[in-house]
Amino acid sequence: MLRKLLASQQTGLALIILALGAVLTFFAGTHDDRVTGVAVNNFLNSHTLIQTATDASFFAVMAVGATIVIISGGIDLSVGSIYALAGVTMAMVLRSSGRGGSAGSVLVGLVVCVGVGFLCGLLNGLLVVFLRVHPFIITLGTMWILRGIAFVSSKAESILVPEALTTAAKASLGLGASLYPVPMLTMLAVAAIGAVYLTQTVMGRHVFAFGGNPEASRFSGLRLDRIQISVYVISGLCAGLAAFMGASFYGSASCADATGYELYVIASAVVGGASLSGGKGSAISAMLGAVLIVLIRQSIRTLRFDQNYEWIIVGCAIIIAVVLDQGSAQLNARRLARAAGKQS
């Protein structure tokens, strides 16, 4: 059991994240707390840790959806645009609806964001299924269309969202002032739900089967259209939820939000071991992939490297992570071969 846990891909990623964390803690140095005067590590303190998790959470949530799409053998490039459209739509609805109760506007905001995400995902799914065009092309198209709609409808303004939403997204939940755990907890919850969906439900198993071999899935009587549409809907829902969190947390929404997020999201899923040819991936790993990418960005700041190199470093890290993952899979196979050799 322990060996199985150690061999699993999640554990590998988690260990890398812990190791990077330890390195950062070691090299970060300290500063004196302004109030108590006690020395505090520049990385290993609750504020920085939660801030890092918060940075990761917005696209980690989308990465869970993206990994499900990727397992089905598809791809969704439109998540960043869905995020922007959902955020902008919510902000406009709340602005025009005037002063609602605080709980009321949080609820309305959530429903609008998730609803827009649902509709956009449904659009992607229907286009992929009925036009029989590769999802890369479809979602490349909707990526521009949806962001364009957000641009036109918001008139390119940044729109403020009601205080109540920000209060909810920044609730400290008793952790103390200026600590905001809500996005992090949402990320953990979404990853957990995604993991249950993929490993415990009929639909999740069907997604793996469809991504692994669509032909055999058809011969087994699976409803392929339904599977394909549902993965894009899930991806859209995740983007809508991320938009709700993001817009609430930062207090405004604009059509330029989450520009380029689709690539971070796909990178997270791939660093998390999802195979672009389908049939392979995990929700927890996708979340860990997102955390790792953010942590690498964070380390540039913590270690005081030149920030101008951020993109180069992140790009290298993505390639290295995937190569390492492939290497460990091969090592594993070779270990099995040796075991079999000894048996005979």
Added chain:
Amino acid sequence: MTAVGALRFAGVSKTFPGVRALHDVSFAVASGSVHALCGENGAGKSTLGKILAGIYAPDAGQVEVFGETVRFESPREALAKGIGMVHQELSFCENLSVAENLCLGGLPARGVFIDRGATRVRAKEMLEAIDAPIEVEARVGALPLGQRQMVQIAAAVGAGARVIVFDEPTSSLSQREAERLYLLIDRLRAKGVTSIYVSHRMDEIFRLCDAVTVLRDGRHVATQALAASSEAGLIQMMIGRAIETVDVAPHPASKAEEVLRVSGLSSPGKFSDVSFALRPGDVLGLAGLVGAGRSEIAQALFGLDPAAVGEVYVAGQRVDIRAPRQAMALGLGLVPEDRKRQGLVLDMSAQSNTTLPVLERLSRATFIRKGEERALTASFFDRLRVRTPGFGAKAAGLSGGNQQKLVLAKWLAARAKILILDEPTRGVDVGAKAEIHALIDQLARDGNAILLISSELPELLRLSSRILVVRGGRLAGEVARESATQDGLLRLMAGLAA
């Protein structure tokens, strides 16, 4: 032997992830002979062929080619030493023409441009060298399998191959195409080319080969002249024990109520006006050449052909099956001809493959009940004697026989009563084949109705109660088991006068 040795293997071993494929194999092959490599699936015969052709490198041991010790790192190096291979899965750029494929290694060029004329001429020469009249302008993807194989042989011979490895070359050929291949191999022998013929089909080994090497579990069992071998003896060496030839007792045509009636089923360009009926206990054989429309009929019945029209009745009720899901609900199951492409999700576990069509039944509110899933898998693996390292083992790693049993288990788990079996023993080893035959017989005796499609006439003759012959998309005749002979069926299949 006085003949010059073409090949010598000495202590060759090879290990793959999870299996030891070859262990200390040593034998020699005479020059200019056709040498059979036989054994059950997983015995290592294909691996040995691939080592010779430079696809794999051995972990230990030596290979000598015409007295020279060689070690190939790639098929290109092997070909440079005169060894070519005809693959089980033919590897071509299907979007290119025959001529382009034949010259792919060194396309004639003028500057940076392809010299199309020279490409055509060279390709024609290569095909003529083996007397294979194939249009060099045709796209390879559009050629029937038999012709693609000819192209591959032409490529090997044209590149100067003195030894050609054939890896189960007839496994997806029609009878007529196979005959053409045999004649070609005879001609190659007359030219002094040595052939290594990997196969487990006894009839063709005896038809073609001069000598035979038997492998079992990666070890060398025997190398002997074919003249000194008997079929029973070879089989016994292959499986390591004498097999009780499962002689299925004659199976009377059933008198029960029809469970399936097909009337005037047609699909444009595939088959037309197909009619037959199936009763519980029936094993209805469906014979025909490859391309005659057998698999197409099966897939149309299973709701996989949107263009199909005609009347289908299940248990007396007129039905219109438009999706596999509907077919399943009516009690139909289809074991497709290509298990790797259509039957299994190779990257998923043996268990997940088995339960794939019935997950909904095993779940409560969309959550899979893992205990029940496991129990169901266990019961069918036990009944079909599926051997896996564990239920979680990937289907990709199982032998052909066990993979085929998985596909069967899948439809038995789905409680199919009308089973359409399309080439259920293709690429399956001798032992598993006997088990599958016994299972088919038992299923019929238990009151299931079975439509059995097979290219192996002995299989049809052994198992079927009646045999339908399809030719060119139409029914060419129906033969009762008692009056069916291999020769008579072949004539019907090919459209020759009886």
